[in-house]
Amino acid sequence: MRRHPLLVVFAFAIFGAGTLRAEELRLTARFPIQGLFRNIRGFDIDRRGNLLVVDSEAPLVVRIDASGNAIDSYSQPGKRYCEIAAPAAVIATMDGFVLFDWDRQHLMRFGREGECQSDDVLRTFQAGALTTSGGRIVGGGSLMPKVKGERCVFFSTDFEASASSATCLLNIKDDKLWLLYARQFVDGSRTAAYYMTPYEPVLYVSNGTASAKAIPLAGLGVPRATLPANELQIRMDRTKFYDFYNGQTVIEGVAAARAGVVVATRTPGKEHQVQLRYYKDGAATASAAASLNIAPVTGAFPLHIRGDGEDRVYVLVAKGKHPSLSYEVFVYQIR
Numbered sequence: 001m002r003r004h005p006l007l008v009v010f011a012f013a014i015f016g017a018g019t020l021r022a023e024e025l026r027l028t029a030r031f032p033i034q035g036l037f038r039n040i041r042g043f044d045i046d047r048r049g050n051l052l053v054v055d056s057e058a059p060l061v062v063r064i065d066a067s068g069n070a071i072d073s074y075s076q077p078g079k080r081y082c083e084i085a086a087p088a089a090v091i092a093t094m095d096g097f098v099l100f101d102w103d104r105q106h107l108m109r110f111g112r113e114g115e116c117q118s119d120d121v122l123r124t125f126q127a128g129a130l131t132t133s134g135g136r137i138v139g140g141g142s143l144m145p146k147v148k149g150e151r152c153v154f155f156s157t158d159f160e161a162s163a164s165s166a167t168c169l170l171n172i173k174d175d176k177l178w179l180l181y182a183r184q185f186v187d188g189s190r191t192a193a194y195y196m197t198p199y200e201p202v203l204y205v206s207n208g209t210a211s212a213k214a215i216p217l218a219g220l221g222v223p224r225a226t227l228p229a230n231e232l233q234i235r236m237d238r239t240k241f242y243d244f245y246n247g248q249t250v251i252e253g254v255a256a257a258r259a260g261v262v263v264a265t266r267t268p269g270k271e272h273q274v275q276l277r278y279y280k281d282g283a284a285t286a287s288a289a290a291s292l293n294i295a296p297v298t299g300a301f302p303l304h305i306r307g308d309g310e311d312r313v314y315v316l317v318a319k320g321k322h323p324s325l326s327y328e329v330f331v332y333q334i335r
Contacts, residue, residue: 025262025276025290025313029331031068033316038323039300042129043316045308046092053316054087054099057323061087061099061114068329074114079104082116089130091137098137100127107161124163125155131256133188134208135159140184140195143168151175153184154195156208170195170204170212179231182241183301187256189309192281194261198250199225203261203279218285219277220265221249242299255307255314257334262313264305272296274303276313278334290332300325311335 038057046052050071051064061074061084076083085103096111105126109118127139136156143152143166154170157163172181185196188208195204195212201220204212225248234240252264252274260280267273271293277286292315294302299322307313315330 023278023288024335025278025288025332026335027290027292027330028312028333029066029329031066031329033064033068033327033329034070035062035326037325037327039325040304040316040318040327041087041301042089043304043306043314044090044092044097044131045306045314046097047094049308050092051314051316051329052090052092052097053327054090056086056088056102059084059087059101061090061097061110064329072114074110076116082108082119084108089127089139091130091132098130100130100139102126102128120161124166125157129184129186131186131188131193132159133193134191136193136208137161138169138186138188138193138206138208140186147171149173149175151178151181153181153197154186154193154204154206154212156193156206167209169193169206169208169210176231177227179227179235179244180225182235183245185251185253185305187254187261187307189256189258189307192256194254194256196251196254196263198222198245198252201251203254203263215282216284217263217277217279220251220263220275221267222251222265223248238299245301246296252301252303253305255305256309257307257313258310262305262307262332262334264303264315266294266302268296270296272302274315276305276315276332288334292330295319297325298322 037055041056043053063071087099088102090099125143127141129140131138138156143155152168152171158165193206193208201222203215206212246268249267252266255262265275276290278288297318304316311334313332317328319326
């Protein structure tokens with residue numbers, strides 16, 4: 001589903017791309033996305049190489065081509081049947097897209113022309129991130145109902161999203177740690193689903209039905225965060241939350257490739273330094289790396305990352321101050 005034609009290679013400077021061993025992450029394209037957004041929460045890549053982005057606060061779904069132009073969009077704000085209130089995650093399908101609306105707690109399916117095909121009330125999970133793997137929908141968020149004091153944060157269901165098919169892939173034993181899992185990252189290939197969180201340098205891998213295997217990754221430089229005493233106040237206050245999130249080096253996402261993953265980390269500072277590292281399947285040490293600096297962004301997550309399941313990784317970078325944000329895309333190729 002994620003096979004794409006070659007993108008046009010633009011001639012411009014590569015930001016600190018580095019080579020380790022016989023592989024490299026090479027920057028091959030860079031383009032701004034037209035228009036302003038309030039807060040892009042996630043994106044996916046369709047089979048034509050277009051980006052499908054969801055703005056949780058507009059609310060809006062936009063398909064973007066490889067030059068940054070909007071091809072089409074869907075916006076039907078509201079909380080009634082087939083309306084969207086706060087889309088949090090999206091999956092590009094062969095004939096349209098599937099999205100999870102956080103406010104409505106609905107998983108919704110749309111066709112090729114943006115027509116609503118189903119609006120199912122699925123109270124069995126909340127998904128802040130979605131992907132597909134092995135014909136199943138994979139989510140990062142919260143699988144419900146949960147065991148008291150515990151929480152399933154990485155799960156899958158069949159593509160028809162029947163409640164009886166939901167499978168927990170990773171369960172955290174201390175529900176009080178939920179703040180540290182407030183942002184979660186998933187991506188998938190044909191055979192594997194991947195999960196990571198901002199404050200743990202560990203890659204969780206599953207085939208989409210079996211319990212996830214933990215692989216500690218070397219070289220990420222991410223210290224384990226501790227839960228502060230005022231964690232409830234942090235979760236309830238936008239400014240406090242982003243101050244907490246920008247307090248240390250954090251993982252910013254995981255992108256699936258044909259034979260491994262690319263992990264993004266960010267170190268806050270005067271200029272936010274982003275590191276990309278490529279880990280082959282099962283490897284704890286990176287075999288390629290690249291870096292770029294991005295300007296600090298206020299009141300929104302600074303970047304999102306996604307792989308095409310083959311050899312390209314897309315990094316969506318935010319610019320500006322919430323609620324008026326612009327975005328730029330960097331495309332890296334594994335060679």
